[in-house]
Amino acid sequence: MAVAQRMYARALYEAAEEADRVEPVAADLSALAQAIDEVPALAAFLRNPQVDPTGKASVLDELSAGGEALVRNFLRLVADKGRAGELAEVNREFEALVARAENRLTVELSTAVELTDEDAQSIVGQIEAASGRTVEATRSVDPSLIGGIVLRVGSFRADGSVRGRLERLRQELVTSH
DSSP states (O other): OOHHHHHHHHHHHHHHHHTTOHHHHHHHHHHHHHHHHHOHHHHHHHHOTTSOHHHHHHHHHHHTTTSOHHHHHHHHHHHHTTOGGGHHHHHHHHHHHHHHHTTEEEEEEEESSOOOHHHHHHHHHHHHHHHOSEEEEEEEEOGGGOSSEEEEETTEEEEOSHHHHHHHHHHHHHHTO
16 A cells, blocks of 8 residues: 555544544545446546546536535545545555554454354354454365465455465575575
8 A cells, every 4th residue: 555545544534533423434535435436437436547646536526416525625635636546445545544543453254164153153163362453354165275274454465275284395495595
């Protein structure tokens, strides 16, 4: 995450917190980020350096009509500063700030086979106990892992899979000659 994106997200978060509007600001910003993800033409338009910032601000203003005033003002500022193409990234950082403030941790559990609900709850319970935070987990199945689990929290990745162990062993064999 670029420093500028973090800076913009923090500024919006602090303004929303001060106005006691974090939840509605998060909802509006998330909806806009989702629209950018789902409409490639919109993403391309916002990232196009040949489009005038006022044109981007106008489109963002239309998209956010009737929404949170803080978000609308923020979108104008971001467009004016030439950062409209980074809104999806700013949203991810904003969501991370909200999660941190609410003492939530979002994790992704990847396993070779589908976890039972009991097994998933057990893993989530261990993560909650270790982190002291409420854990929101998503689960995915990746048969190429062979066995074990890969845990992702933000940019942190803990690989306890059989495939990961085999890869580490291969690296040790290659470098120890």
